[in-house]
Amino acid sequence: MFAYIIRRLGYAIPILIGINLLTFYLFFVVNSPDDMARMHLGMKRVTPEAIENWKASHGYDKPLLVNSEASNLGKLTDTIFFEKSLKLFVFDFGSSDDGRDISFDISQRMWPSLAIAIPSLIIGLLVNITFALLMAFFRGTYVDFTGVIVCVILMSISAMFYIIGGQYLLAKIFRLMPISGFDDGLNALKFIVLPVVIGVVSGIGAGSRWYRTFFLEEAGKDYVRTARAKGLAESLVLFRHILRNALIPIVTGVVSLLPLLFMGSLLLESFFAVPGLGSYTIDGIQNQDFAIVRVMVFLGSVLYIIGLIMVDIAYTMVDPRIRLS
Amino acid sequence: MIKPVILWTDILIFLLTAVVIAFIYYARSKPHIRAPWKRVFTGKVAAASVVVLLAFVLAGLLDSMHFRLPLESNSDSDETHYAGEVLSVLDILVGPLRTQVEKTYSAPFATHLFSRETIEQSDGSKVRAYPRLVYGGHHLDNPGHDRLADILQRSLLAVAETLLASGLLMFVMAFWLARRHRQPLRIISLDIIKGRLAIPWRTILLVLSLLLLLVFLAINLAAAYHVLGTDKVGQDVFYLTLKSIRTGLVIGTLTTLIMLPFAIFMGIIAGYARGWIDDIVQYVYTTLNSIPGVLLIAAAILMLQVFIANHSDYFETTVERADIRLLFLCIILGITSWTGLCRLLRGETLKLREAEYIQAAMSFGVPHRKIMTRHILPNVMHVVLITVVLDFSGLVLAEAVLSYVGVGVDPTMNSWGNMINGARLEMAREPVVWWSLLAAFLFMFILVLAANLFSDAVRDAFDPRTRDR
Numbered sequence: 001m002f003a004y005i006i007r008r009l010g011y012a013i014p015i016l017i018g019i020n021l022l023t024f025y026l027f028f029v030v031n032s033p034d035d036m037a038r039m040h041l042g043m044k045r046v047t048p049e050a051i052e053n054w055k056a057s058h059g060y061d062k063p064l065l066v067n068s069e070a071s072n073l074g075k076l077t078d079t080i081f082f083e084k085s086l087k088l089f090v091f092d093f094g095s096s097d098d099g100r101d102i103s104f105d106i107s108q109r110m111w112p113s114l115a116i117a118i119p120s121l122i123i124g125l126l127v128n129i130t131f132a133l134l135m136a137f138f139r140g141t142y143v144d145f146t147g148v149i150v151c152v153i154l155m156s157i158s159a160m161f162y163i164i165g166g167q168y169l170l171a172k173i174f175r176l177m178p179i180s181g182f183d184d185g186l187n188a189l190k191f192i193v194l195p196v197v198i199g200v201v202s203g204i205g206a207g208s209r210w211y212r213t214f215f216l217e218e219a220g221k222d223y224v225r226t227a228r229a230k231g232l233a234e235s236l237v238l239f240r241h242i243l244r245n246a247l248i249p250i251v252t253g254v255v256s257l258l259p260l261l262f263m264g265s266l267l268l269e270s271f272f273a274v275p276g277l278g279s280y281t282i283d284g285i286q287n288q289d290f291a292i293v294r295v296m297v298f299l300g301s302v303l304y305i306i307g308l309i310m311v312d313i314a315y316t317m318v319d320p321r322i323r324l325s
Numbered sequence: 326m327i328k329p330v331i332l333w334t335d336i337l338i339f340l341l342t343a344v345v346i347a348f349i350y351y352a353r354s355k356p357h358i359r360a361p362w363k364r365v366f367t368g369k370v371a372a373a374s375v376v377v378l379l380a381f382v383l384a385g386l387l388d389s390m391h392f393r394l395p396l397e398s399n400s401d402s403d404e405t406h407y408a409g410e411v412l413s414v415l416d417i418l419v420g421p422l423r424t425q426v427e428k429t430y431s432a433p434f435a436t437h438l439f440s441r442e443t444i445e446q447s448d449g450s451k452v453r454a455y456p457r458l459v460y461g462g463h464h465l466d467n468p469g470h471d472r473l474a475d476i477l478q479r480s481l482l483a484v485a486e487t488l489l490a491s492g493l494l495m496f497v498m499a500f501w502l503a504r505r506h507r508q509p510l511r512i513i514s515l516d517i518i519k520g521r522l523a524i525p526w527r528t529i530l531l532v533l534s535l536l537l538l539l540v541f542l543a544i545n546l547a548a549a550y551h552v553l554g555t556d557k558v559g560q561d562v563f564y565l566t567l568k569s570i571r572t573g574l575v576i577g578t579l580t581t582l583i584m585l586p587f588a589i590f591m592g593i594i595a596g597y598a599r600g601w602i603d604d605i606v607q608y609v610y611t612t613l614n615s616i617p618g619v620l621l622i623a624a625a626i627l628m629l630q631v632f633i634a635n636h637s638d639y640f641e642t643t644v645e646r647a648d649i650r651l652l653f654l655c656i657i658l659g660i661t662s663w664t665g666l667c668r669l670l671r672g673e674t675l676k677l678r679e680a681e682y683i684q685a686a687m688s689f690g691v692p693h694r695k696i697m698t699r700h701i702l703p704n705v706m707h708v709v710l711i712t713v714v715l716d717f718s719g720l721v722l723a724e725a726v727l728s729y730v731g732v733g734v735d736p737t738m739n740s741w742g743n744m745i746n747g748a749r750l751e752m753a754r755e756p757v758v759w760w761s762l763l764a765a766f767l768f769m770f771i772l773v774l775a776a777n778l779f780s781d782a783v784r785d786a787f788d789p790r791t792r793d794r
Contacts, residue, residue, distance in 0.1 A: 018612040026624050035631045152781070156774035158722050160729060160745055161766045168752055266619060267726060285623045286731045293624055300617035308615075 001316075008312060012305045016089070019301045024085040027294050033060035033080070036290060040097070058097060058291075059083060084291075088298045097289045105280065106299070112182055113264030113276030115192055120199035121261065124207065125254060127200055129243075132211035137238055139216060148212070154205025162202040163271045170194060180273040195268045214246040248318050255314040259303035263296070328407050330391040332648040334575050334655075338389045341582055361707075364786040369528045371782030374775040376532040381772050384567060385574040388415040391644070411644040419564060422547060425460035427559035430751075433760050434550045436462035436472060461551045476546065483541035490541070491534035498526060554760035557747065566764045568739035573772060575651060576658070576724045576734075577717040584659030584666070589709060592667040593697055596674025606671065610664040618661040619730065625657045626650075626732040647735035654727070654734060658720060666712045673705045707787040714780040718773040725769065741765040 037054040038046050055061040062080050084094065093102035135147040171179040177194050218224065219242055227237050264278030273279070277296075284292030352358040365371050393407040416423050430439035437455040445451050457463070465471045495517065502522070503513040520527040543563070546552050553562040595606035613621075633646060640646040677683060678701075686696050727733035728742025729749075736743060748761035 014608065015612050015615060018608065019616060022612070022616070023624070026628060035635055039631050039634055152777050153774060156718065156770055156777050158725050158745075158766060158769055158773075160725055161770075164745075164749065164752060164762065168757070172752075260617075263617065266730065281620065282730055285627070288627055288630075290627070293620060293627065297616055297620045297624060300620055301615040304615040304617070308611075 004316075005309070005313065008309045012309065015305060016302065019298065020085050020088060023294055023297050024081060027290055028080055028084070036060070039288065059094070084294070088295065093295045094291060096284070096291045097287075102292060102295050106277065106295075109275055109277050109280050110262055111276075112188070112274050113269065113278060114261060115188060116195050116199070116268060116274060116276065117261040117264055119192065119196045120203075120265075121254070121257070123196065124200045124203045125250075127204060128207035128211055129250070131204065131208035132215055133238065133243065135208065135212045136215035136219060136242065137234070139219065148209060151205045151209040151212075155209070157202075157205075159202050159267055160271075162198050163267060166194065166198040166201070167271070170197070180271065182272075182274050191272070191274070195265075195272045195274065199265065199268055211246070211250060214249050215242055218242045218246045248315075251318060252311050252314050256307040256311045258310065259306045260300070262303060263300055327392045327394055330393055330411050330642075330644070332389075332391060332645065333652045334579060334648055335389045335391060337579050337582065337652075338386070338575065341578055342386065361786045363523075365782045366524050368782050369525045370778050372525050372529050373532045374778040374782075376529055376536070377771065377775040378779060380536050381570055381574060381775075384415065385571045387418065388413045388568060388571040390414040393642075409642055411642055415567065419547075419567065421460075422561050422564040422567075425551075425561060427458050427460065427551070427555045428456075429555070429557060429559050430758055431458055431461060431551060431555045431559075433552055433554040433562075434462075434472070434476065434546075435554065436465065436468035439758070458551075461555075462549060464549060475549070479545040479549070480542060483538065483545045486541045486545075487534060487538040490537050491530065494533060494537075495530055498530060502526065553764045556744075556761050557751075562744075562761050562764050565739055565744060565761075566741070566768045569741045569744060569765065569768065570772075572651065572734055572738060572740040573721045573724060573769065576655060577720045577776070579652070579655040580658040580662065580720050581713045581716050583656055584663035585709070585713070587659075588663040588666040589670060589702070589705075591663075592670025593674050593701055593705065595667075596671040597678055597693070597697055597701065599675075603671070606667070610667050613660065614664045616661075619727070619732075621661055622654070622657050622727060623730065623732045626654065629653050643735075643737050647738040650735045651738065658723070662716060662720075666709065669708050669712065670705055673708055674701055677701055677704055711780070711784050711787055714776070714783045718776040718780065721769065721773055721776070725765075741769045 033055050034051055037051040037060070041050055041054060052061065060080060062083065087094065091103065093106070096102050096105070131147070135144045138144045138147075167179050170176050171194060177190050179194075180191075182188055182191050224237060224241055227241050228234075232240075262277060263281070264274075264276040266278045266282055268274070269276045269278035270282045280292065281296045283289075284296065352362065366375070391411050391413050393409075393411055396406045396408050428438060431437070432439060436458055438458060440455075441453045442456050443451050444454050444456055457468075462468050462472060462475075465475060495514075499510055499514045499517055502517070503510045506513065516522050517526045517530065543552065547561075547563055551561050551563065553566065556562055556565065591606050591609075595603045629650060633640075633650070637646075640649065683696060683700055686700055691699075724733055724740060725742035725745055728740060729746050733742045734740045744761055744765040748758065748765070751758035752762070
């Protein structure tokens, strides 16, 4: 097991290097630091000195790959590639374009993101499985048919509609909770409820329909027929046989999402003014802060790869038929 | 004379249309291709959604023929100058909608502006009141009293026109079907009404009538009112939503069109050649997949903005600049979304490779290139088709989210995402300005719903695993 995990981690390294090179190419080669500086300073009042100053204050004034002026090892380390890209590997994120420490911001903003993402995931999972089981129990009847149609309708609605509609209906008309904002400690609870409710509701359509196919797939298998032939009640067949086996793809699917929960939800967080990583990313994009976007790209990729590895491990744990090879 | 403006996305859209038409002609003579498609169209829901989709496509195609009108020359020189504004055929068809611009917000069917203004009366005194709209309901002398009756009268006219038109439509349909099936007109008409034909013509007729009703209502009502209100700068919201159709369709279709050759080639070659080629392809798509999609798009669009800002002289009009950004967005979305299809195709090819007919072809010494194009490609096409149709609705929805994040289409371009983004903050107003949001969400919802229902039917008909169920 341990050796397997180590080997899987080994596979991840070339992928991380690839991502690093790609982001380096996108952010520094396609457009030179000069272009970035010109964009930030505005097109009109740009003097070469202003560009040089901006680059120097943000650490972009070094050569890209090889510094021929430095000595020995400095030829390679005193470059943008080393300073800005390679240091990501040791989670040294540097500072954003407006001078804040990115690592500190991330460690602060992680918690609000998790406070919303984890309840949304758990409640959403329970709700979706319940609906999917209901549809699978009544498969082939009008309940199932209507359920599927409702699911298609729900998933055809834009996520933004759920957010705007939910804010308007629950917070503005019924005044059940504040429209947006966040607070420390337990006071945050009242701010969390609405985003979680909306996050769950917007996922019901796609989620339950997807899980329903898993249940139906299991329901068509031989062991289920055997269970029924033994005279087992349909509800027992459903809960004891179908549910447990269908949980394998559901659980592994959820496991792959776990690491990405840190990143938060872009839409929910920015609509509800939650100071999490999702809104951090959006602010970075909207302020054209290249440093933040670059770090978030790297962080997201790392978390995705961790998710992939976790899925593989989870598979071997829930399904003993799968061998480590 | 008018000067045609051919945008990049226009070319690609018409290319796509041509490909689809060519495919239909090709498929007509091939029974094995026709059979699953026939299965698609026998479903009532699928047939209805196709009609709705075609209506959207028609609006999108009309909006893809661009030109610039000449300016009236005031000098004697032969050289004509053209207006900076790029128009489309749709703009001409909807006529006054484009030019009837009010001052600011007004509610649907309103005759007065949404916000109070200081009006100078004829006797010189000034009052704070809601001024009359310049165009909306300006033909009414006493709007408070006459408006409802006028709307009702116009709607009734539209209903009458619809009845007439759909009656005519049914006659044409029955006549055509009677000739095709070589049966008397009376029997075929009865078959249509009772829904006894293989293809649900009755459903199609009903949906068409409904669409006609909407069109006639729009023609009658939009001529005198702003049926969906006006936005912040007084533009007709109905016109803006119509113009947004094209953007949604372009994102939904061109993205897959652009990534398709790449995904098919890489997927098949990885599954067929195996070994180090497979390793490389797998490495490339895992790497691209692991970058969060929104962030990759954001990074690329930020870079494009820098490029456009530094090379603003490349583009003659703002429309051309917005178009390049749209095309670039499609390419980026394609880069982030081709990986899924590529992985599916690789898996499918790995399976097919062991099939006996492929083994036979190999032992006969058929060149690899030919095996891949002749034997494998046609047998994975159902995967491609299902993916293309399934991706469409997700891409239309993604456009709105990306525009909200600020990395979507150009802010000057008409799109549902930009409409939502612009109207979002107005929800805080009292009373609420809801019509822009609702119009954008409604049109988007209808398009996505139709696409989802259609894609379900396509998947059921083409996927061998679901076919038997």
